[in-house]
Amino acid sequence: MNKNIVTALMCLTLLAFTGCAETVDLIDSTGRSVNVNVPVERVVSLATGVAEYLCALDGGESLIGRDSYSHFPPSLEEVPIVGKSSYSPDSLIRTS
16 A cells, blocks of 8 residues: 555544544554644644645644645645655754
């Protein structure tokens, strides 16, 4: 299944659980178990296209960081780039 579709489905799942639980356990793309507090208030999208889905869902209000390839809708230009992509998420972060 396309990685963007899986990520979008995860976002939709988190939104669906917003009224049902305080935390949700998910498996991230590396296979690690991640405990996520809901409702989700801040999101960083490093998968091209997923930022567009988030903008469609909540107007981009929860989006605080994006990948360098996400440029649509135009309002994304105001969201800081925090990584090149999901394949190289720390490529723009300096550790010095």
